[in-house]
Amino acid sequence: MQVRGFGIRADLPRGWEAALRTAAPAPPAPDEAATLSAPTAPVLHAGTFPLPTDRGDFGSGAVETMQDGDTFVALLEYDQEEADTPLFEAQGLPRRLDPRRFHRRSLQRVLPGQAGYQTFFTEGGRAFCLYVVLGDEEDKLVQVRRAEQMLATIVIDPLPGAAASSTTDAPETGAPETGEPTTDEPTTTDDPQPVVEPDDDDEVATEDAADDEVDQERPTGTDDVDRGGRP
Structure with a gap:
């Protein structure tokens, strides 16, 4: 199964499902008029479990349904102006992950038994955040390798300038x-x-x-x- 859109595509390994959508627009400030938001950056969600329709950008609403052996991956794009800034200076989507860097304190939503990892990078002139959640922090090695199988299939199309x-x-x-x-x-x-x-x-x-x-x-x-x- 393949998921694609917004210059991102992935061939899902067996047992994975994924969805691509745009991030939820930020609500207007109290002193701003409510106007139609410009198209927002894409978000890729992938998991080894059924993804609920109602999900936050970092997987809230989904990570609560994970079982011990499940893995969740979120790839979020940020504004192009953020590319190559100090936070996003790392180049390229990480394909290999260190299980020792997964901790409970890295979770966006702390749930018992889970561990998370978050990193920022630039690829093809585009700024991204990669966020991975493991269902069982006691089984990091197996679940991290499963996440790597998913990451290995992701292709990010570069921006026109970077492509040239x-x-x-x-x-x-x-x-x-x-x-x-x-x-x-x-x-x-x-x-x-x-x-x-x-x-x-x-x-x-x-x-x-x-x-x-x-x-x-x-x-x-x-x-x-x-x-x-x-x-």
Whole structure:
């Protein structure tokens, strides 16, 4: 099963279900008129248990229904202006998690037996928070590995600006490798031949006549070219 939307997609492992939606808009301040809110950032919820329809951004309404062996993952996007700020300076969605970093004090809603982990990062010019809840803090290793299986399937599309920089870098590194051999082969194979062949001929011609001349040519001959040892 695949869930996708808002530039985020995930292929759910067996036993997982997920939903994508936009975050609930913040209520207007008392002195502000109630107006239609602009589209808000997306939120991805995934769990190894049925997700209730009514859920908070960090899983309130869902984590209360978790069993001991369940795992909950929330991926929340923040305003683009937050990307690469000190809080979001870590780069890339974490794919490996340290079970030792899961604690009760990291839970948004503290419930008996549960443990949580929260981190902030930037990927593709987009700012995110990853929040993971384990149903049983005594079984962290198994449940963390289960969460990693889910995280491994998530793909975040970069913003247009970030996409341009990443897509132009890859062809630039690959183009010279494929282009230079085809244009340089005629010159690189032709140039060494006038150098190498006379050296070989000279060595053959002068082996019996003048060993000293051969010894003088060898230090700058084809051996140095073939080694190509200079950095």
